[in-house]
Amino acid sequence: MTLDVHDLSLTLNPDTIFTTQALRKVSFVLVRGEVTAVVGHTGSGKSTLLQVMAGLQVPTEGEVILDGMRLYERETDIPRLRRLTGLSFQYPEHQFFEETVEKELAFGLLRRGESPEEIIRHSSEMMALFGLDSSLMQRSPFELSGGQMRRLGLAITFALKPAYLLLDEPLAGLDPSGKRDVLAAISVYAKQYQAAVVLVSHNMDDIAEVADRLIVLSQGEVLLDGPPYAVFSEESKLATAGLEVPQVFRLIAELRRRGMPLQDGYINSNRQAYHLVRELLLKAKAPGSCDPT
Amino acid sequence: MLRGIAIGQHYPVQSLLHSLDPRTKIVATLLYMFAVFLAADYRMLLVLGIYSLLAVNLANLPWRILWAGLRPLRWIICFTLIIHSLITPGGAMLWNWWRIAVYSEGILRGILMSSRLILLILTTSLLTLTTSPIALTDGLERLLSIFKPLGFPAHEVAMMLTIALRFIPTLSEEGEKIFKAQTVRGVEFDRGNLLQRLQSLIPVLVPLFIGALRRAEDLAIAMEARCYRGGQGRGRFRELTFNLRDGVALTLTLGVLALTLIAKTLS
Ligand SMILES: Nc1ncnc2c1ncn2[C@@H]1O[C@H](COP(=O)(O)OP(=O)(O)O)[C@@H](O)[C@H]1O
Ligand SMILES: [Mg+2]
Numbered sequence: 001m002t003l004d005v006h007d008l009s010l011t012l013n014p015d016t017i018f019t020t021q022a023l024r025k026v027s028f029v030l031v032r033g034e035v036t037a038v039v040g041h042t043g044s045g046k047s048t049l050l051q052v053m054a055g056l057q058v059p060t061e062g063e064v065i066l067d068g069m070r071l072y073e074r075e076t077d078i079p080r081l082r083r084l085t086g087l088s089f090q091y092p093e094h095q096f097f098e099e100t101v102e103k104e105l106a107f108g109l110l111r112r113g114e115s116p117e118e119i120i121r122h123s124s125e126m127m128a129l130f131g132l133d134s135s136l137m138q139r140s141p142f143e144l145s146g147g148q149m150r151r152l153g154l155a156i157t158f159a160l161k162p163a164y165l166l167l168d169e170p171l172a173g174l175d176p177s178g179k180r181d182v183l184a185a186i187s188v189y190a191k192q193y194q195a196a197v198v199l200v201s202h203n204m205d206d207i208a209e210v211a212d213r214l215i216v217l218s219q220g221e222v223l224l225d226g227p228p229y230a231v232f233s234e235e236s237k238l239a240t241a242g243l244e245v246p247q248v249f250r251l252i253a254e255l256r257r258r259g260m261p262l263q264d265g266y267i268n269s270n271r272q273a274y275h276l277v278r279e280l281l282l283k284a285k286a287p288g289s290c291d292p293t
Numbered sequence: 294m295l296r297g298i299a300i301g302q303h304y305p306v307q308s309l310l311h312s313l314d315p316r317t318k319i320v321a322t323l324l325y326m327f328a329v330f331l332a333a334d335y336r337m338l339l340v341l342g343i344y345s346l347l348a349v350n351l352a353n354l355p356w357r358i359l360w361a362g363l364r365p366l367r368w369i370i371c372f373t374l375i376i377h378s379l380i381t382p383g384g385a386m387l388w389n390w391w392r393i394a395v396y397s398e399g400i401l402r403g404i405l406m407s408s409r410l411i412l413l414i415l416t417t418s419l420l421t422l423t424t425s426p427i428a429l430t431d432g433l434e435r436l437l438s439i440f441k442p443l444g445f446p447a448h449e450v451a452m453m454l455t456i457a458l459r460f461i462p463t464l465s466e467e468g469e470k471i472f473k474a475q476t477v478r479g480v481e482f483d484r485g486n487l488l489q490r491l492q493s494l495i496p497v498l499v500p501l502f503i504g505a506l507r508r509a510e511d512l513a514i515a516m517e518a519r520c521y522r523g524g525q526g527r528g529r530f531r532e533l534t535f536n537l538r539d540g541v542a543l544t545l546t547l548g549v550l551a552l553t554l555i556a557k558t559l560s
Pocket of ligand 2: 046
């Protein structure tokens, strides 16, 4: 039960001056239950990659294999593909068209032929996951606040319960509390439904929290692929891709350089790093404790 | 596949045709279209065809781009060919079945009509491909200001056109994105009867219109913030210049038009 991406290459607008090599020999395997963050500078091919994975953009070369099913073949089972994958584009709130929040949530589920009870169950489950009050159900989606709109936009895709959930820049333009809520929803969803979640971002600080794995794209190529601590230790490589290591990880690297014995993988998220630093500071205050500098 | 390139969108390369004054290209295109409508026999169309091949040659464009302009209209071109073949009598009968007969005159006429269409599409897309939208509307504004004394709002019309041209690629990209997003939500655009297919467009059209209105409002505010007050007293960054090559291009086009007129009156 994996999503295999094998040697994907994609050339857009061949034989014209607008030619772009959007993807170059991209390969990786996604496992269910894991949150993978795809990071990269603007134009590095993140959005294009998600569309190829969701069966929306035929690659020039390479293949996508979804739970053993090859995509972009004559025999590809399209309804199965749609059931297994969910893709939320950047600014999902720009696709609203229904009169009420309830109808907007139900739209995809209706298309799939779910029963009314199931639709209500899935919808309210996702409203709760995103901290949206059920009293909003009868409101127009256009009357919601910006943060609520984004949460609804994402909930629409979550409500389809895809095993492979692909999210393009879900955090773009959100305030810190909005980001926290969305990231929490992503973590919970991946664990609860054993789903592979891919989230695209160009901000390293945001994703350090939730990602089990980081894939760094640079000019359509996979530059780095691994757990966050491993990727974040490649500061110079990341710099070539125009990316910055999150503040806390720079601090950790500095501590290690000054002789602090920290194991690989001991720190994997901003929160863990925060607790470590706090502990160190508390220790530093106590008389006779070791001085980290 | 051409992604993100709207049909007839400016294709910025270096060429003789690109370097012509936009006014020259607009006037020449109009004259040429007039000639295409006048040309009634295939010899004249051949001359016009050679003229436009020459222009294409001087434009340094890949065939793929020109073909992209013709492709959406290929069925209309075929339809023209077939209808004219079926309804025009005269000449030798080539094929007969029940009350349907195809005559040689009909075939000739069908070819004539569809080549007219092809030439028209080719030259108009040549104009937009070799001229940037700004140059195009600049040229248009200058040409239309001839009618200003009659109260024609030349600047306003040109500004509207500039904005429309500017947003064609943006909206087509946005439309494609929404189309894909609704596909993922399970909309099947190519299933069902005509009514069902039209209904399946609602989830695309509503967000597209809302997006267009949002953009329009943003643009209006941005223009006002920069003190846009219409055309009065506006200077311009790029001055248009009419060169020798513009004179040559116009003379050549006028020559072709004159030839067509002579052929028309003689026959
Ligand atoms: N519609 C399009 N037409 C032409 N090129 C495109 C289009 N969309 C993206 N590209 C090109 O493909 C590359 C990858 O783009 P994209 O996947 O959108 O990057 P990202 O999401 O990482 O910012 C870029 O070089 C971009 O210019
Ligand atoms: Mg993107």
